[in-house]
Amino acid sequence: MPWVFVLIWSTGFIVARYGMPHSPPLSFLAMRYALSILCFLPWIAWAGVKWPASRAQWLHLSVVGVLMHAGYLGGVWAAVKAGMGSGLSSLIVGLQPVLTAIWLSAMGGAQGQVSRRQWLGLLLGFAGLVLVVWRKLVEGSPGDQANAHNLAYAVFALFAITAGTLYQKRFVQACDVRTANTTQLIAAFVVTLPLAWLEPEAMHFTAGFMGAMAWSVLGLTLGGSSLLYLLIQRGAAATVASLMYLVPPCTALMAWLLFREPITALTVAGIALTAFGVSLVVRAPR
Template sequence: MPWVFVAIWSTGFVVARLAMPHVPPLSFLSWRYALSVLAFALWMRVAGVAWPLGVRQWAHLGVSGVLMHAGYLGGVWAAVRAGAPAGTVALIVGLQPLLTALWESQRGRHAVAPLQWVGLLLGLAGLVLVVWPKMGAGEVTPANLGLTLLALGAITSGTLYQKRFVQPLDVRAGNAVQLAAALLVTLPFAALETAPMVWHPDVLIALAWSVLGLSLGGSSLLMMLIQRGAATRVTSLLYLVPPCTAVMAWWLFDERLGLLALAGMGLCAAGVVLVRRGDVR
């Protein structure tokens, strides 16, 4: 299951590359959230899945949904749209596993074993090697850097919040509530965008996969992994996303894949293996 999650989650940047030239980011994400909520609701109806019980559970799901969907995705897409190089965004957001481990270690809820720290640092080194050639000459401004840091803070805090406060539940019901909360927060900002939605075939493909693959598949797997494992082990998988994305970009868009990136992929994989083998006490 973890490796399926990595493969699906890695398609996020491919989807962005397809859709970004034709759509404003928050408008696209609003459509994604709305259609995903509808798809989850239909799936729940067919499978006989009940909605979460209790105001507190709904509130916790809403907070985690705003952070992990509206904050993270909105920050990443808006940063790239504002001119930040995609490689820079991927590198900064890729700090999440290390931040998660530092937080858990400081709070004392989970002991991060020495072997896991080695794995986290190896994964970070590998991430730098993979992303460095893709940093590009794009200009990093205070605005797009701020959006990128917002995305990093949102996905990190959202993962930790969900692990602590959201009670185990059916992932379809949990995701439906989370995405509905993300939609409510994103819509007012999307209304401020002036660029039109151009319904290019690439946009339709990107939207369909965003709903069926990333939301119904990837988000469900992420929630399931968070419910079943320590946050450090789960977030360490995100080190594998940029390498996997690089392979997809090489295959789909003929992007260059050099020896430096291949070495980085090996380090990322080794780092994740060490984190997942390390004992969390």
């Protein structure tokens, strides 16, 4: 399940490359949330699964939805749309595992124990991530630029997904992934839609836009987001967060296959170092 999640989640930047030129970010995401909800509702009715039992769980799931859907995705897509390159955005969001580990260590307790081996793995994984995105950081493209505007979006996305992961692990009780994900998406849609109305750019329903939207709904939301929910529920927060290190290397491989973006020896070394670092984090203790 973790490897399937990494492969699906890695397609996020590929989808952005196809879809974002044809739509403003929040309008795209609002439609993605709405279509995902429409897909989940018949599935829930057909399966006869139960919705969250208490108002408290509805509230907790809604908070997670606002953080991990509206906050994280909205921040990343807005940063890239505002001119930030995918290398820098990947690097900033890639700080999530370290930020999660710092919080867990500060809180202490059984859930907050991060071993020395895991700390080493987190640091090695981040070093590998730097190597993977180094070429994009150095070369960039004519449209790439970092400024206070898009940096604020990216940092907001980083804190949103970190807080969402920790909040879900702490407050959300185990329930059916379909109703849980739908509750999160409803909250994200309610928050995102008014902001999407403020975007001056119109959506253009091209083939690229329709393909990106279809995969965003069926692959990333119904598949990737559901797997992320299950992983957080079943695993330690630091271990799950470390899987995010593997997303940029997988994205680099996909970009090489789909767009012929070059892979250098530095990229290969970064992929190997990242994989080794993550293996130290997720490996069960003796």
